[in-house]
Amino acid sequence: MTGRQQQAAEALASVAGKPSDVASESTGLPVLPALQGLLPMLRRGQVVEVDGSGALSLALLAGASQSGSWCGVVGMPEGGMLAASEMGCDLDRLLLVDHPGDRWVDVTAALLEAVDVVLLRPPVRPQTGVVRRLVALARKSGSMLIAAGAWEGSSVRLRVESSLWTGLEHGHGHLRGRRVKIVAEGRGAGGRPRSAWVWLPGPDGSVSPAELAVVHDSAEVA
């Protein structure tokens, strides 16, 4: 099975290589090749909303982090940094503020001015004023915000629709990978919701496409 998976990954890499070249020329930050079908790039000044603080939010950081951007993570003491590093995050360029308390808005603002991507889990549902202030700051400083939780006015919303872990039997085996269906909706996703099946994570912790159909889809889009 892994052989076929590998083939699929290679096929996708050859196709996905082209749009990513285009993306890097414009003012965007790259995303992992497996996620490019959903979101070709992270546009600067944009807010992406992700449900929950799981693997998907860390996977979004990985693409930008790999390409040399500094990333900040606010309010996620439970973030599994080993998983992030397996997905491709460069831990040397990661700043963690685990317990910002009441100052989370100020902390996020300070980080938005300095780093490229900030992953934030707001402790409460943010008020409209706060949302407006942070979005304006992101736009001004050319950084982008990933909100792990509800965020009014986000341009793309990513969520995991179905997820299945493989590798566990009754009493033996170990977790090998999780095949998930990710759905992207919202203004930035281009009108209709798009979906993709990916291994999040695969057996070595990395993110790879989990269905050949995705390769065709993204080829059409490109």
Add this chain to the structure above:
Amino acid sequence: MTAPRALVVWCPDWPLTAAGTDPAVPALVLASGRVSACTAAARATGVRRGQRLRDAQRYCPDVAVLDEDPEGETRAFEQVVAVIEQSCPRVEVIRPGLAAVPARGPSRYFGGEEIVAGMVRDAVLERDFVCAVGVADGTFAADLAARAAFEADDGIRLVPSASTAGFLAPHPVPVLEMPELAGVLVRLGIRTLGDLAALSMRDVLGRFGSEGAVAHRLATGLEARPPAARSPGDDLSAQFEFDPPIDQSEPAVFAAKSLADLMHAKLGERGLACVRVEVEVSTADGQSRSRLWRHDGLLSSLAVAERVRWQLDAWRTAGQLTGSLTHLTLAPDQVVIDTGRQLTLWGQTENDEEVSRAATRIQVMLGHTAVTRPRLAGGRGPSEQVARVPWGDTAIAALPADRPWPGRVPQPAPAVVHPAPLPVRLVDASGTSVTVSGRSVVSAPPSRLVLGKEHLAVTGWTGPWPVREYWWDRSRSRRCARFQVATDDGRAWLLVVEQGEWFAEATYT
């Protein structure tokens, strides 16, 4: 041009004295894996500074191991410094356990170096601290004299100005505390300070650079660096006024960091370095305290800020500083010409300036440990495999990650690692808790995972993976078993069972 007379008070094995250990009990202090201090009883069995813990435990199996605690040491040493200060002003703390004072003034006032040394020794002994006092030309020689004095009956050693070079000559080269240089010198057959002093200054400087020159100056009984002649008008100190006055030490420590930056910049643009830095604070109720710390042009701004933190902490604990702080001043004391320092070619990565500014800003808001960077570390569980290192700190005492860790939880790693494991229940089909026997036999296949009010059906499980860690160390020893469990909501869990209690250590989500 000889060095000014200095009086050094040495309290042997200070880290252990500060921790309240009896010298008759074998104990040692461990700093980054090596012995940094040990009691007399431990030394008698063969334990030495710089040994690995394993070697030390081979010599002395029942030795008590303590962790390094620089703040506690400073706090305790404050008592000694306060006692010395009663007879001699301008006490300089070289490090906790070692203090120096200029001997000339007090000896003229009290009528002789021997009288002053005796007074200081008696005053420290009265507070129940063991000490030895040495007086010689320069702090380096006085330090060695104090160590020699410890062997003597009365605990005092005076080295007259004329015989300082003769006193230094028989000491072995490693007392310079320049391990790399000492290694080379010993291999060249230069084993004592006398051998080194016999060489010409020019040759030593030509062969070993400024570090060699410092060593040569010390070996001949001079100060480490020539004093710098400068116009007295220059104000090299840096001052900060707190308005409104502050009660906590954290903001003062951050102010100290920027003050140290400013002071280093002022010194740097004149090509100078300072031997000591004076930390001075004043409070709203009119108190003022100051203390000298050894600097030698080697401390970074962060290291200076750290010393300010220790010092404020020590003063507050001793009750010598009660009001809110209004002023903080850092002043360079005894300015010398900066001979430069070679940075290592690799391994000192520069951080992005903007990022470092933002990180410092957040540290000012939330405290030093609030901003961290993840580092991979060694361990079996997911929480042990990542260490969070505060921004600006480099040294971590984490276990190496690149070793085989048999029994490590296999890849992929969980995306959510709970900072505190969540208590859960794992029950079988009949509703009773699943148990694991001492021989790793599971009582019944699990069928449901109970997480607070949530009941999740188990779709797949594996385990137990027994873990038996640090069985040789009672405080860290751990015996548990791990399970991976997948539930019907698409999540999977890393569960751990320890003494019959189930916890969710991490969630694969």
